[in-house]
Amino acid sequence: MSSQHATPTLLADLGGTNVRFALADTGRADPLLMDSVRRYRVRDFDTLADAIRQYFADTGHAARSATIAAAGRIANGETVQITNNPWAVSARDLEQKLALDSVKLVNDFAAQGMAVPLLGAPHLTAVGPQPLPRRDDAPSQTYVVMGPGTGLGVAGLLLREGHWIVLETEGGHAGFAAHTAEDVEILHRLNARFGRVSNERMICGNGLVNLYLALADIAGEPAEEYTPEDITARAENGSDALCVRTVETLAGIFGSVAGDLVLSLGGWNGVYLTGGVLPILLPWLRRGGFRERFEAKGRFRETMEQVPTVAVVHPEPGLLGAAALARVQAGLPLLPPRD
Template sequence: MMSDAGAAALTLLVDLGGTNVRFGVADPVLEAPLLPDSVRRYRVAEHESLVATARHYLEDTGLKVKRAVVAAAGRIDDGETVKVTNNPWAISARQTASELGLEAVHLVNDFAAQSMAVALLQRADLVQVGAPPLPTIGADEEQTFAVVGPGTGLGVGGLLVRQGHCSVLQTEGGHAGFAAHTHEDIAILDYLNQRFGRVSNERLICGQGLVNLYDALCNIAGTTAEPLLPEDITARAKDASDPLCVRTVETFAGIFGSVAGDLVLTLGAWDGVYLTGGLIPILLPWLERGHFRERFEAKGRFRDIMQKVPTQAIMNPEPGLLGAAALAVVESGRPLLRQP
């Protein structure tokens, strides 16, 4: 049975995306702070608000919490409010705390949380993509990592390790403009530009991005695109039943490699890139087949150094909650990284 002191230390964790909201609870005093049996997932469209869903979760689990860390897919304004991208909910930290009877609610960008998750990942949570070896977090006094992932949208974050302490860069880098590199890229950009106007990386590297790429490649090939969903495209690619679907996921992997490589140059993330998001487990076979690393490394005069930058896929099913748990540990005052 949990003591009152233990109950007082528990932190509600929320990973709020465009389609789903995930809840969990962290005990910051534990080496593995995310309580595995606490994880639940709900569909955003089936619930009125974050507060209503949180109440439902707490009733379901019977857990008692005093604080919350909310990782939301959107820009945090003054640490107090967020309008979630691809999601109708608007969140206020102060109002959420008041309505749930909590001492405090910490709002962070979802990829700030995903970036912090890196500090708690185990080797079993990672799959190496390419030849460079996986890094050890905290092995050097200064390390910089990029975290990027396609799901409902395209998230981008950064993790800075300085003298044993972790901090994150909260960005909306997924909305940076798409940079075409090949003749096919230029044709894709031209098609999507006519359709959408400005073309961001997220227009191509996310679930709907698969559909946009498929439509563009069909247009380039002079064929009529079928009304496919992202899961239709990946299923047809997996069983090789549709050459254009195969080409779509191959192209996706290549462009994703270019985007990830550009992040290394932009953030100075020479220590490595972590690939996360709901599409990663599905698309991992194509990421491993060469197109991703080929374009990741194709950075002109920086090719030699890019060949040494490791990329790894996060296979842990709850990186957002894990990152929120890492933030709960930091807020508790306990060191997040083990001291050498």
Template structure:
């Protein structure tokens, strides 16, 4: 017996999330959700087999799947960024006995979630009117950008036209870091010898938060103090004037500056959306004002950026839901 359900997965550098969904559903369900740490499995195949083995006995094995991965998908060979997993799409599909396996970029999935979000899934940052619904009606055309720091820094775009959403794939998180202040220039001077080329992701991501903290301490003349991202956040709460708090403040400003650049690059005049667990965890710092100030600080184009809404996606499984929306055929590709 073959299962008419679709297996969907959202696979990042740290976690892999799985669920079953239904094709053609207007609001795709996420049944039998499960998240696993990628470090616990030698390969993606092992993680998928583990998930399938946990399904209730009444569930037959799905015959089709869509996996969203933190990587550019340009051919059959896929290597996940910030994760040792690598695989052939064709071989993995055969190993899992799937009739069809579609692999997409994780921010294609994240951008695909826009049509199925509700108002409660979004929180506006700044004093700008809430972005119009991505589910635009016939005859309307809108453009959005999606920028999300997680294990890496994801970037995507969405054009909504004639009631359908078209996703624009991107690896924009790997563009070069552009300092916007004298202090940020000093941070770059610290990071250049270490990395050679410093991308935006080197600072604006979960792993980037550690790099940023190390650089802040160096620029401020403080000794090294290795901390994890959760430890940096905890230290910032304990000492609002200390280097950890300064790091989170700078992080929010860098994210705002980068999001504004992405808005201009895509022509995303209708809104920029910010998904990801890192964004949600740092929401108080993003709301504090530096994010929006730097988002709008674009010189001659500042007036345009002032009118662009920025919203944080609060849905806890936005990537997985976006993968399900893509799989259900709710977006064009």
């Protein structure tokens, strides 16, 4: 540990499929200890407490406090039912079972958002011709942070009077707004299948399958029993035209939703794209459809053309953001990285 008397904070980034653990040294400007990171499958454990015990056993680490970034709505800061896995998590229950002094629960995209102030240029790449945002050139800034994993996460990130503030949302569950004739046909099919259709039904891992099945039906083609991995692999090697069309369509819808969020949150300073599925989608986002539909906002097109979209390529942005939150909770400022 770089701080002689620092007590490490346990970090968790809990999604629908995986949970990642690490330690933070809040006395460091770069608080995430990368060599402490471990990943576990949610399905291998009955509870989060069991997974934490396994992490401590595997690594020999210990901690007195924890910051848990969880994929779900945090109720009263105390409990969360994970949206896409069966775990229910209680901060007080974890304190008792693991003999921790304190447990802080936050939404997973609150953590993704709070990672942004600690991200340097090596961990960011532009999606489109706009330059990377300058996070030090205005006292008031507003960003959108969003991205696909097992579900679709959305947060707002605000800089106000030198303080970073994150808005925890469930924007991924907002209703899908069709923008093209094909969107309407997709919506009809998903509506027949699911009833209400949210953005998350398309912009996530399983969303690839939902789109593939809808597009196959629209084209009158037989659908294979493909997994998301099958679809992206066949799209990448060009062996299946319908898979190519599926990933292109997801990229376009992703752009539309990202642009809508800029309008809704006033995120004129930029959009940070993140999430577990982003590395697979990134080459397709750069091929034009994402930015075209992002900018296609009628009377706001010229404004949207100036809004940068940026992919986060840090290996553990959720844990980095949890570490940032732990540092803020310790009363310490977030210091920008030295690129």
